[in-house]
Amino acid sequence: MPSFDAIARTFESATRTISLAGRTVLPVDTNPVPAEWEHITKIDPEEAKKLPLLFPLYLQHTGALEVGGSKDVTGQNTEETLELVSGRPRPAIQEPSGVRQVTERTREQADYFAVPQVLNGDTEAIVGTLGSGIEYLREELGPEYLDDKLPIPLGEGLERRVVSLFSAWTLQEAVFEAYIIMNLDSAAAREASVTEDDLLSPQEAKQRAMVAETVFESEIVYLEYSGTFGGEEAVEILEDVSDALSWSRLWYGGGLDSRENVEAVLEAGADAVVVGNVFHEIADEEADLCADAVEALSADATHGDIESWLSDECDVAETSAAEYLSTIPSLSNPTARAREYLVSTIEAALALEALRSELDGEVTSEAELATALDRRDELPGGIELSNVLGDDEQSFPRDLVAGLLAEDLDLDAEALPVEHISVA
Numbered sequence: 460m461p462s463f464d465a466i467a468r469t470f471e472s473a474t475r476t477i478s479l480a481g482r483t484v485l486p487v488d489t490n491p492v493p494a495e496w497e498h499i500t501k502i503d504p505e506e507a508k509k510l511p512l513l514f515p516l517y518l519q520h521t522g523a524l525e526v527g528g529s530k531d532v533t534g535q536n537t538e539e540t541l542e543l544v545s546g547r548p549r550p551a552i553q554e555p556s557g558v559r560q561v562t563e564r565t566r567e568q569a570d571y572f573a574v575p576q577v578l579n580g581d582t583e584a585i586v587g588t589l590g591s592g593i594e595y596l597r598e599e600l601g602p603e604y605l606d607d608k609l610p611i612p613l614g615e616g617l618e619r620r621v622v623s624l625f626s627a628w629t630l631q632e633a634v635f636e637a638y639i640i641m642n643l644d645s646a647a648a649r650e651a652s653v654t655e656d657d658l659l660s661p662q663e664a665k666q667r668a669m670v671a672e673t674v675f676e677s678e679i680v681y682l683e684y685s686g687t688f689g690g691e692e693a694v695e696i697l698e699d700v701s702d703a704l705s706w707s708r709l710w711y712g713g714g715l716d717s718r719e720n721v722e723a724v725l726e727a728g729a730d731a732v733v734v735g736n737v738f739h740e741i742a743d744e745e746a747d748l749c750a751d752a753v754e755a756l757s758a759d760a761t762h763g764d765i766e767s768w769l770s771d772e773c774d775v776a777e778t779s780a781a782e783y784l785s786t787i788p789s790l791s792n793p794t795a796r797a798r799e800y801l802v803s804t805i806e807a808a809l810a811l812e813a814l815r816s817e818l819d820g821e822v823t824s825e826a827e828l829a830t831a832l833d834r835r836d837e838l839p840g841g842i843e844l845s846n847v848l849g850d851d852e853q854s855f856p857r858d859l860v861a862g863l864l865a866e867d868l869d870l871d872a873e874a875l876p877v878e879h880i881s882v883a
């Protein structure tokens with residue numbers, strides 16, 4: 460009679476064969492990274508990188524929100540950013556660049572967990588940090604998680620095995636991003652110690668991408684030019700790499716800010732584009748515009764007044780809002796959308812300022828502020844946010860406004876982490 464071990468081995472071998480067939484010969488797509496994601500917005504949790512006030516308006520057009528960055532990212536600022544953006548209105552992916560950015564909370568907040576592995580960096584960036592990550596899962600996060608979730612202790616032996624299951628499961632559920640980093644002047648290159656000698660030709664990039672797909676089984680191969688557009692060189696690499704991949708998704712990121720450069724990389728074979736900087740630049744530009752508008756316009760300025768003020772102030776087609784929206788291939792007329800969202804943002808900022816003056820000295824506690832806001836028929840940005848977020852998120856506009864007002868009104872409130880918002 461075959462032993463249980465032999466039966467388990469046969470079973471494991473059969474499932475591997477089916478999985479391999481699914482990745483190669485069968486006409487099915489078993490990659491857990493949705494193929495419909497053609498546009499991903501990368502949101503950096505570091506405090507200097509802000510979110511637009513009405514960020515869900517912009518994010519409704521992207522496929523997913525990837526939260527992570529290479530510099531000044533912590534568990535805390537990642538939790539805060541995920542608290543604001545996750546599901547508003549798209550799924551969130553946590554992409555850690557360091558082990559301690561992963562916490563019990565971020566695991567619960569994010570819909571996906573993406574682990575970078577750099578194909579042309581130092582050993583730290585391919586196995587070193589991952590090794591300390593697994594140790595952290597087994598020796599810290601796993602035991603903490605069990606202590607929190609289990610009502611009674613399991614005993615040392617069993618607990619060790621359950622923690623090892625937790626760690627293996629976390630990695631099993633993770634999607635791996637095999638990076639090829641090609642801009643030496645980027646935080647990602649510095650973080651992964653990518654030097655001149657590590658830059659790859661299209662053929663070398665293709666060979667490493669094949670290792671990622673067939674040996675590492677990386678769900679994503681990510682051509683990264685963070686901060687600059689890769690142009691012709693990136694196009695050549697994408698053409699070669701895309702020919703070689705059949706299961707892994709091919710993502711391109713770096714310097715995208717127009718329909719033309721997005722089309723160039725998609726036509727070269729990228730399955731999706733990742734857009735980062737220009738999204739955060741919307742926040743920087745709108746903070747200046749809102750500050751000027753508060754000076755220039757009265758609180759009861761109409762939509763038309765704001766629109767004509769905005770046209771005098773800037774060329775909307777040249778704003779980061781229009782640039783970001785133009786990177787979304789499915790969106791027609793990005794400049795008109797940008798105008799609409801900028802006008803709504805300025806309108807919300809004026810209303811917020813008016814509310815601030817009205818409530819100053821009138822409310823003295825968080826509860827009074829909540830009551831005052833609940834009594835109002837309309838909140839700054841409320842209609843626009845509700846249209847995008849729907850009924851499930853009825854309290855978000857109020858929580859956002861309460862958070863933004865709490866500090867100015869000197870209230871000690873358990874508010875949303877609004878320090879990440881442009882106008883805070």
Ligand SMILES: CC(C)=CCC/C(C)=C/CC/C(C)=C/CC/C(C)=C/COP(=O)(O)OP(=O)(O)O
Nearest residue numbers: 528529556561575584588589592646647650685
């Ligand atoms: C398993 C657990 C708990 C954690 C995993 C921790 C790991 C393996 C982290 C990977 C660290 C690593 C290899 C980082 C390389 C740098 C990189 C690719 C960062 C991502 O790039 P961006 O942050 O988007 O780049 P910029 O900041 O330049 O825009």
Ligand SMILES: O=P(O)(O)OC[C@@H](O)CO
Nearest residue numbers: 685686712713714735736
């Ligand atoms: O910030 P940008 O240059 O858009 O790059 C996006 C992303 O690839 C960074 O990891």
